[in-house]
Every structure is written in structure tokens, then in C-alpha cells.
Amino acid sequence: xxxxxxxxxxxxxxxxxxxxxxxxxxxxxxxxxxxxxxxxxxxxxxxxxxxxxxxxxxxxxxxxxxxxxxxxxxxxxxxxxxxxxxxxxxxxxxxxxxxxxxxxxxxxxxxxxxxxxxxxxxxxxxxxxxxxxxxxxxxxxxxxxxxxxxxxxxxxxxxxxxxxxxxxxxxxxxxxxxxxxxxxxxxxxxxxxxxxxxxxxxxxxxxxxxxxxxxxxxxxxxxxxxxxxxxxxxxxxxxxxxxxxxxxxxxxxxxxxxxxxxxxxxxxxxxxxxxxxxxxxxxxxxxxxxxxxxxxxxxxxxxxxxxxxxxxxxxxx
Amino acid sequence: xxxxxxxxxxxxxxxxxxxxxxxxxxxxxxxxxxxxxxxxxxxxxxxxxxxxxxxxxxxxxxxxxxxxxxxxxxxxxxxxxxxxxxxxxxxxxxxxxxxxxxxxxxxxxxxxxxxxxxxxxxxxxxxxxxxxxxxxxxxxxxxxxxxxxxxxxxxxxxxxxxxxxxxxxxxxxxxxxxxxxxxxxxxxxxxxxxxxxxxxxxxxxxxxxxx
Numbered sequence: 450x451x452x453x454x455x456x457x458x459x460x461x462x463x464x465x466x467x468x469x470x471x472x473x474x475x476x477x478x479x480x481x482x483x484x485x486x487x488x489x490x491x492x493x494x495x496x497x498x499x500x501x502x503x504x505x506x507x508x509x510x511x512x513x514x515x516x517x518x519x520x521x522x523x524x525x526x527x528x529x530x531x532x533x534x535x536x537x538x539x540x541x542x543x544x545x546x547x548x549x550x551x552x553x554x555x556x557x558x559x560x561x562x563x564x565x566x567x568x569x570x571x572x573x574x575x576x577x578x579x580x581x582x583x584x585x586x587x588x589x590x591x592x593x594x595x596x597x598x599x600x601x602x603x604x605x606x607x608x609x610x611x612x613x614x615x616x617x618x619x620x621x622x623x624x625x626x627x628x629x630x631x632x633x634x635x636x637x638x639x640x641x642x643x644x645x646x647x648x649x650x651x652x653x654x655x656x657x658x659x660x661x662x663x664x665x666x667x668x669x670x671x672x673x674x675x676x677x678x679x680x681x682x683x684x685x686x687x688x689x690x691x692x693x694x695x696x697x698x699x700x701x702x703x704x705x706x707x708x709x710x711x712x713x714x715x716x717x718x719x720x721x722x723x724x725x726x727x728x729x730x731x732x733x734x735x736x737x738x739x740x741x742x743x744x745x746x747x748x749x750x751x752x753x754x755x756x757x758x759x760x761x762x763x764x765x766x
Numbered sequence: 767x768x769x770x771x772x773x774x775x776x777x778x779x780x781x782x783x784x785x786x787x788x789x790x791x792x793x794x795x796x797x798x799x800x801x802x803x804x805x806x807x808x809x810x811x812x813x814x815x816x817x818x819x820x821x822x823x824x825x826x827x828x829x830x831x832x833x834x835x836x837x838x839x840x841x842x843x844x845x846x847x848x849x850x851x852x853x854x855x856x857x858x859x860x861x862x863x864x865x866x867x868x869x870x871x872x873x874x875x876x877x878x879x880x881x882x883x884x885x886x887x888x889x890x891x892x893x894x895x896x897x898x899x900x901x902x903x904x905x906x907x908x909x910x911x912x913x914x915x916x917x918x919x920x921x922x923x924x925x926x927x928x929x930x931x932x933x934x935x936x937x938x939x940x941x942x943x944x945x946x947x948x949x950x951x952x953x954x955x956x957x958x959x960x961x962x963x964x965x966x967x968x969x970x971x972x973x974x975x976x977x
Contacts, residue, residue: 530940531789534789534940534941534942535942537939537940537941538789538926538929538941538942538943544932544935547935547937547939548937550939551937551939554939554940733942
């Protein structure tokens, strides 16, 4: 038991963030509970369900992110796996694609192994260079050319969405140049996830409160200009105040938080459009109140790689 | 000994494998907990079906539950038969009804099992058929229930499992899928045709209410 406690090395900044997250959860839970007592409605019920799921997700995430790096890699790899499985269940793929699907699943452990070793170049080119050539060739080897273009486009893209983006979270923890005396990968990971999820919540809240002018009327009726602008501004502010997790200067912090907000919105919009094409409201029903895995990590899969490379550019180069 | 093997294979291995890697979700599995003896009827599209159902049975009496399998497909050699008996706990029956006295009557085999207090798993469609399509039930299930009207009949709908291992393929792939247990069927009369029709209706209800 002592060994486990000792292996959890948390510096003061990370402890602060954990305290902030827990207090937000407590405040949200009590607020919605009181609100539900006085004025019950469908919206409050959904909020309560969502907050309850947030509790679960926060505990799993904090456990995976702080206890042991190995658990972080395995947890993220499973997250990629569940996401891919969710996408492939909804996609109506051909029977002859089955062997290639197995290859797609096998690229998860390989990509996370590169992340674990911190092999920067190999990690970066494995999916966008190698898999983009190998997967179409595997499809060709199956010998079924009817509708092959569809599979050739979908499968590599699904890897970009499900594995490439999320595995950058693992690379943050292992990358040697990001884990030294004045910069900690774990803290950056917490910063990124906190800002991305705060952006999701803020866009939702501002949209619900002030939303009038639709930004993408044909794709997602819930996204409004008011929600977008309010979300971006508040996310930038939150990022500025959470800056103690990073070694960045104020200008850089504002720039990075702004970029995360924009990219988060893009990821959200992309997955919304995909869902619209599938004809479903949610990707799955795994997380009560939120939908499937991809409904929750849609913005994370597009913010993590830009964030990593911005940090790389600003701090290391 | 046999019970231990079955628990190891199904309750420990298959249940976790199906849950974590294949993405199978169990719905309303508790209906089996209170029942001592039952006839499970399920739709059939894949070999994984039997594994999914067996893995959801409470380990206390897993050794008393027998999937019914066709002798011409799963029998044939001594080794296969032994494997089916010890690893799957299956009982093999011929597909055709008895025509002369030497032939084994499939209905009689199943009804003997039930008289011994065992539970059985039956696929009333007869074979795996086309993926994702439910065909009409064979009449055999009607004759069987007609003989034993007091045994609970539990419908089980397997949703999407045919994608993980379709007929004619030998590669198991992960897909999110569901196994949904219904409440036991209340028959209003025990005529053979009525039983077949009623159980089919009950399945359609399950399919409608899934989600």
C-alpha cells in the first residue's frame, strides 16, 4: 500500500487542479440537486445525469493520469480501441474489409508503443505515412474492388480520428524533452484535457443561455454564434488562469487556449456531421447522458495534436 | 469437474472477453437468476451466439444447461463429439424427425433432458441462415413446449452478434452488440401452431423494445 502511495508523485500544481475539478463537480451536483427540488424539468434531469457521468469520468481519468504512466498508456489505448469499435459498429463496411479491420485494431498497440518509447518521428509518421499506404494495399489484396474507394477513405480517416489524435496525450507523458525540471508532461496533459472539456461545457452553456444565430444550421442546430464566441472567450480566460500548469508566458497561454477552443469546436462540428450522415443522435450509449465515447472525446481528438505541436514549437524549439 | 471447466470457460473467460473486447452488453440478465429450469429460445446467426448465452448463465447451475446442436454439423468424429460435450456442454440431435424405430427422435432427446431437470438452449430457426435476418420458427419448438407446459420459456434476442463472426468467416472481430433477455412467455393455449406463433410474436416485441 505504501508503495502505491509513494508512486503517486503529485506536485503542488497538479494537486491544485484536482482540488479545482472536485470542487466544480461538488458545486455542479449541489446546484442541479437544489434546482431539481424547486423546478424539475427535462433539462435539469439531463444535467444531473451528465454530472453523474462526469464524476465517473473524472475519477477514471485522474486515476489513470496520476497513478502510474503504464496505466495512462493502457487506459488511452483502450479509449482508442473503444472509439474505433464504436465507429466500425455504425459503419456499414463490406465483408471483405474484415481482415483490414483487424490490421486497424493492431495499429493501436503499435502506435502506443511508439508513444511509450517516445520515438517522436516514428510516432508521427506511423499512421499518416505507413498506414495510409498499407491499409489500401490490404484492401486491394482482399480482391473485392466494388466500393473499394469508400473503404480506402474511411479506414485511414478512422485511424486519424480514433488513434492519432488521442495518442498524442500519451506522447505528452513520455516525451523526454517535455518531462524535465521546469516542464511536466502530466501537468500539460491535465491542462489540455481541462481546457478542452471546459471549452465543450462553455460553448454548451453560452449556447443554451444566449444562443440565437445558428452557425451551422444544416449540421447541428445546437451550435450558435453566441455559444461559439462566448465559449472561445471564456476558454481563453480559463486557460490564462490555469497557466500555472505550464511554463508558458501570458501571450503564449492566450494563443494556445484560443487555438484549443477553435480546434475543439472544429472536432465537435466534424463528429456532428458524421453523426448526421449515420442518421444517429449519439454514437453509442456507453456514457449515460453523453452518448458514446466519440461524443465525449470528439473535440479532444482534434485538440491534442495541435496542442502538442504548439507546445513543441513554443517551448522546445 | 465438468462444472469447474464450464465456469472457467464461460463465466471467467468468455464473459470477460465478450464484454471487454467484443463489446457485448447484457440486458435484463437477472431473469435467469430466479428460475430453476427453463427453455431458452434465441435467434441464431453466428457461432458466438452460444458462447454469449452460455456466458450469461449464472455459474451456480451452468452445468445443468445444455445447448442443443445439430449432430450432422457438430458431430461426425469422436473428438468433435467429446469437445462439444465437455467444452460446450452441448447435446447433439439429428436434424430430421425419426422415421423408423432405430432413428433417434430429436424432440424425444430434448424432452428427456427436461424430464431430468435440465435446462436447454434451442435455436428454433433451425440454422444460422442469412446474417441479421430472422426466419420463421420450426415446429419442433411447438411440440417440445406442448409436452412440457410448466417449464418457463425465456426468449433471448441477440442483436448484432452476427457481425462479429458471420457465417462462413473464421475471424472474430469486435463490434458493439447486445444480448437481451425477455420475460418468460405466457402461453394462452398449448396448441403447437399457437406456441410457434406466440413465441415469434414475443421476439418481435423484444426487437421493437430494444435500444
